[in-house]
Amino acid sequence: MKLFTLFWVFALLSILAVGGGTAVLPQMQHMTVDQFHWVSNKQFRDIYSIGQVAPGPNMLMVMLIGYKLAGFLGAAVVGFAFFLPDCILTLFANRLWVHFAASPWRRAVQRGMAPVAIGLMLAGTVAIAKLAVFNLVGAAIAITVFGVLLWRHVNPALLIMAGGVIYIAAMFG
Amino acid sequence: MSETLAARASASADERPSLARIFKTFLTAGGISFGGGVVAYLREYTVRGEKWLDDDEFLDALEVSQTLPGLNAVNLSVVIGDRLRGVAGAAVAVAGILIPGMLIVMTLGVVWEERRRNPYVTAFLIGVAAAAVGLLTTVTVQLGHRQLTHWLDLTILSATFVAVTVFHISLLWVLLVIGTIAVLIYRPGSHHGEREVKLPHPHFHKRRGLLRD
Incomplete structure (x- = not known):
């Protein structure tokens, strides 16, 4: 069932x-x-x-x-x-x-x-943001990734991993 | 359908790539695309590498894949695979694009299930999700910059967003009601439909490589 x-x-x-x-x-x-x-x-x-x-x-x-x-x-x-x-x-x-x-x-x-479709993608982005961005560090990571990508193309895998590592460093460093 | 059949008939049997070759190509794209952005890898391998399609054909296929429900990368694999070798081609293309990620997601998931009380693991995943928010925002703005600048599109976009995020209306109803209204607004013969559409900035297509799902 x-x-x-x-x-x-x-x-x-x-x-x-x-x-x-x-x-x-x-x-x-x-x-x-x-x-x-x-x-x-x-x-x-x-x-x-x-x-x-x-x-x-x-x-x-x-x-x-x-x-x-x-x-x-x-x-x-x-x-x-x-x-x-x-x-x-x-x-x-x-x-x-x-x-x-x-x-x-x-x-x-x-x-x-x-x-x-764009409205739905925006809603999906906000749904994840509500779960993931609840302090300054999270907000800084999200905004930095957005800014970097507007500026130039960077492999998303690197940004994703950097986000995780920086968050650990900020919490426990 | 006639177009695909004609395309298939014009290609002689040995010109068509083998199923094994299609599988291997999609498997490579599926295995190497760490961090998502599979669409960009598919373009690299099928357009630039194998030359199975040209850039315009790829963008046409992508447009169909985005309009149809389901994941863009998976739909794109179905469309390209079908074009190359019919149903069997579509099946091996989808299998190729999904199998490496499935194995890695499952492996990571089993490890996570055991370690999810570990504060470092949790912190890492929060940071990843925060970075993903930045990525998703970029993709949404870049894909939607046309929708974000014209009042009619902006109205449809905002109505959709508010219905889902503020009023928590079921996606099925949002698609049926707002989707139908939006298509009728742009119905054939309506003056909105005839409004000239500004071509996207050349960088736009390049940046589309960020498309993720």
């Missing part, structure tokens, strides 16, 4: 992820923390951060919510739920998309959904 619930929740979340992984973060936090109590807010933040450190899509971290709940089987169920239905949908939708290349509605969908 638990595995079934895990499956439909993460399948639903992937189908709702218009604008990518960040866009669905508030809904994911709401469902996994408030609605089903699978993880606490702090655990959600830590799991999110583990996803930032690994290669590949950062949202692979969803598997750890499954792992926490039902071990490796739970992780596998979440992995399938989050990626399989969405990939099948994308495969067919993309072929349709190519088919409708000349349709003016295709442009309307792309044009109209773009600001919705």
Whole structure:
């Protein structure tokens, strides 16, 4: 039963992820923390951060919510739920998309959904900020990363690791 | 569909990359993209490395991947894999992009589960999340700079943000209601739809490499 619930929740979340992984973060936090109590807010933040450190899509971290709940089987169920239905949908939708290349509605969908997607990404960013930025050090790290990236391109992996190391140094140094 | 079929028919059988080669290419991108930003690695390997697509085709594929639900990097793997070798190509591309990260996330997760009371581990993860906030803000501003400057887009954007963050309205309803209104605003023939769209700054495409999910 638990595995079934895990499956439909993460399948639903992937189908709702218009604008990518960040866009669905508030809904994911709401469902996994408030609605089903699978993880606490702090655990959600830590799991999110583990996803930032690994290669590949950062949202692979969803598997750890499954792992926490039902071990490796739970992780596998979440992995399938989050990626399989969405990939099948994308495969067919993309072929349709190519088919409708000349349709003016295709442009309307792309044009109209773009600001919705950005609004959702902003909401996702704020959701993580509420969990991660609660003192001056956290705020300084976030603002510095933003400033550095506006100034020039730096490998995000370096900034992510530097954020972690600097926070440890500030807390225990 | 006709376009993809035609593209496939025009490429002779030996011109098409083997499934093993597709898998290996996506596996490399999936394994090397520490810290996220998989889209930039995919571009490096499929456009510059293998030359399976040119830059415009890649950006077209990316645009579709961003509009469809799901992770951008995964959708992009499906679209490129399908283009190269149909369903089987899409399957090996997705497997390649996900497998290395899955193994590493699971390994880190098992270690974290044992050590999560350790204050250094917690502090490190808080710092990582704070840095991620800076990264996400950059990506959102850079992707959305067009939406952030026109009043109509800004209104749709703000309505979406406020519905989710302030009123905690379910994402399904936000997409159905605000999404439908937004598409209708830009429906074919509406004068908003015909408004000339400023082309993004050239740096914009380069910076898109930061796109993460």
